[in-house]
Amino acid sequence: MQFRIDIDKAGKVGLRDQIVAEISRLIFEGVLQADTKLPSCRKFSQILDVSVNTVIAAYGILEDQHLIYAKPRSGYFVSGYEGARSRERNALETVVGPGSRMWERLNWQRRSEDLRTIIRPENWYEYKYPFVCNQIDEDKFPVSHWRECSRLAMNRKDLKVWSADNHYSDSIELLEQVCTRILPRRGVFETAESVLVTLGSQNGLYIASQLLGGRDRAATMEDPGYPDARKILAGSFGEVRFQPVDDEGLIVDERLRGTTLVFVTPNRQFPTTVTMSERRRKELITVAEAYDFFIVEDDYECDVDYRYFTPFPLRSSDAKDRVIYLGSLSKGLSPGLRLGYLAAAPEFVEAARDLRGTMLRHPPIILQHTAAAFLRFGYYESQLRRLHGDYLARWGIADEIIRDSLPSFDIKGEFGGTNFVLNDHGNTLSASAVAREAQTRGVIIEEIAPCYSQIDIGKFHFRLGVSSIPASSIEPGIKALADSIAVLRNC
Template sequence: MLQHLLVLEANTNISLQQQIKQKLIEAIIHGYFPAGSKMPSSRKLAEQLDVARNTVVFAYQQLTDEGYLISKERSGIYVSDNLQSHFEQNPPAESSEDKCHWKNRLKTPTRSKLPPPYPDNWQEYPYPFIAGQFDLSLFPVNPWRECSRLTMNINEISTWASDSGSQDDLFLIEEIRTKVLPRRGIFAKPEEILITVGSQQGLYLLSELVLNPQTILAMEEPGYPGMRQLAEHRGAAIDLVKVDNKGIQVDEINNHVDAVFTTPSHQVPTAVTLSQSRREQLIEKANEHDFIIIEDDYECEANFVTNPHPAIKSLDTQGRVIYLSSFSKVLAPGLRIGFMVAPAEFIKAARSLRSLSVRHPPANNQRTMALFISLGYYDTVMRKLNQTLQLRWQELREALNHYLPTAIVTSHSVGGSACWIKGPKHLNSQQFAAQAAKNGILIESVSRYYGDDRKPEYYFRLGVSSIEVDKIRAGVELLAQIFWQNQETELEQLPANAQKLNTEQLADFIANCEFIGRTVFGEPYRIKLESDGSMQGWEGHHNEKTDQGQWWLEGDTWFRQWQHWSYGEVLGFNIAVLGKQIFWLRDGKLVDSAFYTQKPPVAPSENMPGLIKNQ
């Protein structure tokens, strides 16, 4: 091997000894000889290079003198363990300038690379609130191993090991067609399905086929940056369309666009779900104005509050919707198996284009995935995954509502693996994320999702797919501490004319009160206090969640303790009122507010002059 690694030149003025020395330094620098590894003996290296032994001995001696190698008595020559400090003191010479001028040879302009949403070593952080990666404990090791083993028996090998041209595994196509797509309301023929190396390859193929400098693509804003970069790569004009709590604003889509890209199930990155009425409106508008819809059905089955809406593709009667989905987010991001559903003519063109770079995704992986679905493992994993994500999602909601009730507002979401959060308008999410990372917390600043340069900097995102449920509360508590310690963050302030209640006023006011407010997720809650010190709470549009607890007064502080909400902790608040609003303060900071009613009405008294005045 060394005679290929250390190629000596005959027609040169550089001596063999110097050539060997230079080649060995290059091999050490590039890791071919790692620190601490044993070098070949001088005799063996001389034989392999066909040079005199003394030539190698002298080269070794020079490298030893310069700190690259060390000699161990009766053991041999080794690469130094202290190479790092050696390189700091004696940096290696810079490589010669590229004479080929590759920058000038590249015919396709490269796009600016977006910064990664999280570091490569994210698993080393104690609180990784990131999306797009799964906790390793969720991977179905034994079922996947069984399907992989079945794929390797003789009969199965004969079906996938031969060259099938650009055709996909018909077994996998049939499993997707009959077991996966019907759950989304989609019924397709085999020739209308293409297997892809993840959804991103599908997006690349369709962008090559339908986008060019003469086309206009409407995209969600904020939206998936991978699609935006593909459109820019093709030179297409991008029309950014705002997203609200019901998804992309269909009314704002220009009638003259050629295509619309949307992530309707859980919009990337806000996680809101496109309403059924807007899905119908979008397909009607596409039919009327003759544009196509690119539906990236991200996290389509991760709904924890309501049943998922049927895919937009299920409403398609004119062949205008190109549907993409992936198994990678369900099983493991590194699996890279996705699929595309579209009219047969489009699939034929996409298959032909795909064959220019890769004939098909690895056939053994396709067969393993087909077996995984056919044996029922896919359904089992989906149920387990949804149960796990639901627990984490609910735990995150509880923690945010407990530790940051007035500081943030979250998007309206019915599921998914991430939470889109709006902070105070002067919050710099990139600085906040950097500060959190120093404390072992990974959150995602979201500027990469915006196509408009005038993007807001006060949004950030928390994911739950990579953090264990029992770490979520501690992580949010620490994140809240970092948030509150940020002296530059001007939080919501108590109105100047609000009346803080003293002991006597509080005693007259608080009994028989009922509070009506909203959680950080925008869901209504109602709390009813009884004169006997008990209280009841309801949360949700249909009072889905309820709890009971106790309240009491100590001086001018109102205390409450729920059985389950707020982790059952005893919390004390000072109270202020203004009109029909009540404000809760802790340590002088406003932590929550709501509207109140009193039953029966409190009669005017001398103990409540401030309250009577504000009412």
């Protein structure tokens, strides 16, 4: 057998379902490649010490899910992830018109075949060395303070306030805290009419792209850039353009002419970690007015940036209301809270509030009240101070060990952040091969080929994050990664 799965005979989950779950995981993680032959039902039952009927039932479910397929007198084979998608589409022969399938009737925005995204194992936190990016170390979450604020927010005398439908409005308390505590720290001064609470920055980008998009309009994003942004922009605009990034950030030139929206991450470029230079910032603001486009600025790591002087965002110097500013509490608190904010011209925010209202009315008011209390009592500032010191120490450890252990790799990881981007200098080791080998040693890294407009350019690049891995595990984890790479080079 070319792979191994573990089942727990004393577990609460049935043996059939455990086998299905494990084989599915190996397929979606790429361990089991397309057309790999699986063991026969009888042989597999002997290996796992289960009944033949249990394996037959598991294979039947996997076949129904189009993850494996049977060949007469040959056995069972893996469809693979792409194969599963293709077979699933072929199975969707639901006719909604003469000779048409459901897939062909989807909106034009949803039919792109080039909408990949960064993936990681769903159970990444169970691995020994999880170098995943933009996640938190659960030991750093201020559980007691958040619980206290949640209890206060759910005060029974305010039941009608937090349990009622707020129509399209946000929590006045949270808007006040965002306008007086969060934004001024970034050099941005707004009134409540210019701020909208979102379910994270990604939600804010979706709203902005829906308001500014159209089949006859173009959007521009960084290359490499945030792959989920490409998915969002492709769903709203007739054309998505890719503008190169260098050591000063997004290149500002004539190629930006004719676009309607430019999406940028100037303070911590995603994924290269580069900070946009002051010169480029001024140029971008200038050409936005000259070429008549709007800038959507994602300041996604601003709160946890531990530089003594963190550059102010574009919005702070925007005199013409060309910038739509996105921020969130995800990096400082938890990505799972899904709380963010959008700051822009009042007329844009009014339209954004109306659009958001047609989708989800408003983010849960009880969650907004809890966050408002957390900010008002100063717990958020205290949390950020602790994270700044912690992330500074983690970055220092990782930067030294990575450069010492992986001298043959190009390394990017600007001071102030929590992520590093690496690529094999000789372009001989693919990131997917490194990720697979590293995973056998309990190391999780992230391939970032989906960040590139041309996948082949990015297939040698991967990234490591140090925000979620315990500081004590950084050095042994990087050395385990180096061992994995050494094995690949000696193959």
